[in-house]
Amino acid sequence: MxxxxxxxxxxxxxxxxxxxxxxxxxxxxxxxxxxxxxxxxKVTEEAAEVVExxxxxxxxxxxxxxxxxxxxxxxxWVLLAWRDIELSEVESELxxxxxxxxxxxxxxxxxQPKSDDGPEKLRPE
Numbered sequence: 001m002x003x004x005x006x007x008x009x010x011x012x013x014x015x016x017x018x019x020x021x022x023x024x025x026x027x028x029x030x031x032x033x034x035x036x037x038x039x040x041x042k043v044t045e046e047a048a049e050v051v052e053x054x055x056x057x058x059x060x061x062x063x064x065x066x067x068x069x070x071x072x073x074x075x076x077w078v079l080l081a082w083r084d085i086e087l088s089e090v091e092s093e094l095x096x097x098x099x100x101x102x103x104x105x106x107x108x109x110x111x112q113p114k115s116d117d118g119p120e121k122l123r124p125e
Contacts, residue, residue, distance in 0.1 A: 008087065011074065015081040031078050039079045046072040 014028070021029035031039050050072050053064040080090065 008073070008077070012077050012081065012087050015077050019081060028078060031075075032082055035082065036079075039075065039082055042075045043072070043079055046075050 015032075018026050018028040019032055023030040023033040031042065046068065050065060050068040053061060053068045055061070056064055077087075080087070
């Protein structure tokens with residue numbers, strides 16, 4: 001379901017609600033308390049699992065890919081909530097890119113310089 005009442009928006013609302021909770025109260029609160037090191041590690045782990053599952057053959061591989069994709073989206077939503085980014089902001093960025101060739105959009109980007117206080121901003125290739 002798409003829109004403000006869809007499951008992805010409802011999930012984000014639950015994650016936002018967990019931001020003030022004790023890490024003992026929920027897995028989401030524990031992730032949020034762990035900050036970028038903990039959340040980032042989970043996003044990376046889940047992304048690898050999606051790719052691995054996608055390489056599996058047949059219906060079991062398809063179902064496993066769906067399962068792992070749901071895990072990845074959940075952990076990505078936690079990362080977005082940790083950064084105080086709303087889904088509507090991501091939707092707006094996707095809408096801005098819609099109808100623009102991926103090659104054109106990539107060529108229009110300026111490379112972000114690396115800073116000494118953190119990793120280079122990640123961009124999809």
